[in-house]
Amino acid sequence: MEFHRVQTIASLSTDKETIPEEFIRPEKEQPAITTSHGPVPQIPTIDLNDPDEQNLVRLIVDASKEWGIFQIINHGVPSDLITKLQDVGKTFFELPQEEKEVYAKPHDSKSVEGYGSKLQKDPHEKKSWVDHLFHRIWPPSSINYKFWPKNPPSYREVNEEYGIYMREVVDKLFTTLSVGLGLEGQVLKEAAGGEEIEYMLKINYYPPCPRPDLTLGVVAHTDLSAITILVPNEVPGLQVFKDDHWIEAKYIPNALIIHIGDQIEILSNGKYKAVLHRTTVSKDKARMSWPVFLEPPGEFVVGPLPQLISKDNPPKFKTKKFKDYMYCKLNKLPQ
Template sequence: MEVERVQSIASMSKNLDKIPGEFIRSEKEQPGNTTLHGVVLEVPVIDLNDPDEKNIVHLMSEASKEWGIFQVVNHGIPQDVITKLQQVGKEFFELPQEEKEEIAKTPGSKSLEGYGSTLQKEAEGKKGWVDHLFHIIWPPPAINYKFWPKNPPSYRDANEEYCKRLRGVADRMFKYLSLGLGLEENEFKEAVGGEDLVYMMKINYYPSCPRPDLVLGVTAHTDASSLTILVPNEIQGLQVFKDEHWYDVKYIHNALIVHIGDQIEIISNGKYKSVLHRTTVNKEKTRMSWPVFLEPPPEKEIGPNPKLVDEKNAAKYKTKKFKDYIYCKLNKLPQ
């Protein structure tokens, strides 16, 4: 069965002031009604080049407790590496539709990998104004190149170079988050899988939309990952829910945006907060983003670190395998 992609719908809707009903959100979700307009949220910005490592640890820990999101600058990934990653992703989505469909998700597969549009069935049959591509970029035994675009030809090199650099940044963040709670520096990384930690690349493609006030790219959610590290293009779209309002997030040029995911919240026994966020779209321009989800291996059991549980701080979460957590989350079952 042929699936109609949002990119195709958008190209047909360019000169219209209406969009298909399955994309129109209820009034309580419509960004036109629910965004606190005129206020751009400046989430914490952390300089990874700060010679005072204790200051980095303090700032990252506080941001993770209070916000669940922060941006890092001077992270060490050269700008040309990020630019190449973005360029090859953009080139893939500009290919003819039939070529993109060659790496579409396998119908009925439990894997997220491949090109597609809908992640999970939403209430009221609503859809997000987004197409996407998922594929694992690390570790090598988990990679399935079947889902990596062959065009443009430099796609693989650009993703592998970015992944190599990103892994070093991620290791530093796990270290700082561990130290921020008084743990040994390797405890968070080991808790989420150590060297078997899975890096899942996702490219989000949000076409321009004639009624951005009525739709969402991705609906409100927290990430099931341990951490999510992303770069966007220059188009505003990320929103965070804080103090009972939805706010646009100000993006700092050349920064990496970091989300605390559900697994870090669980391991920290709730001290670090998984951030509730969503994405909006633009009337004139296409927005894209490149999140990488750092996920435990499917069989890895995740639960609160015993050092963070005592008589005054009971365990707030059940220990379970990551694959079971994902199943419950996707099917909206109690955890």
């Protein structure tokens, strides 16, 4: 079978004591220097099944304004399904390199879908210690199964089931965030693409790294999505920038980590904040995560909601097609 050769971290052989120069971050970004080790606040954890609706709205609104990130428990996704999602993803990344490269992102592709290690287009930029696989899991019209691994054989079934449960979580989050803005429950979801919102799954695989103090799995960024819903594994690494500190997210088994992304910040005209976050890596263990990015279709136009704009609160962001926003962000162009 013919496959597209990609350089990935998994295909890189490194010395046991060092890493290639292109992975070493400048000192102002190195985890050993910049991670906060003192007493720090914890990322909020919220019970999504809270019977007190007003309390749930208040907690999610506060977390989305102050942190841009929170963890949810009692979210309705079965714990055994989360385990299966992790198992099939881990099995794929443990396959021989040539088997993974069957799913490589095509060289000339304008989409991020496929297996690889690079997102931004900057040949002079430092590299990140991560391999990834991207593919959409919803809606059915946007799915391209050529990027879905056939090995392990249960991969498709598990991801399709996960997509079904995700939709319920997504609807509850959008509804709660809408109500928190004083709007009808469906407003934010409709403004982010409605039933056409694309669920882009990414599996991040961060192999063990001989010098985790010098490099990053993913550099500091906000997500270009509306919302990101992330499953981590038990290896810590997700860090959030809050009050001038990099704070590590506590691992809570079966919790989902919710990131407010750029599109919700835009739609709310800055009331909700997209979270600045990054990922560190481990010396001894592979870290993995499974974010689902909720993205408007490419042609869909997103801007501050008119209901939130007034003479005293003018628009803080431009209104533009999502594909144009994404192009500017990935190519580091001004919005």
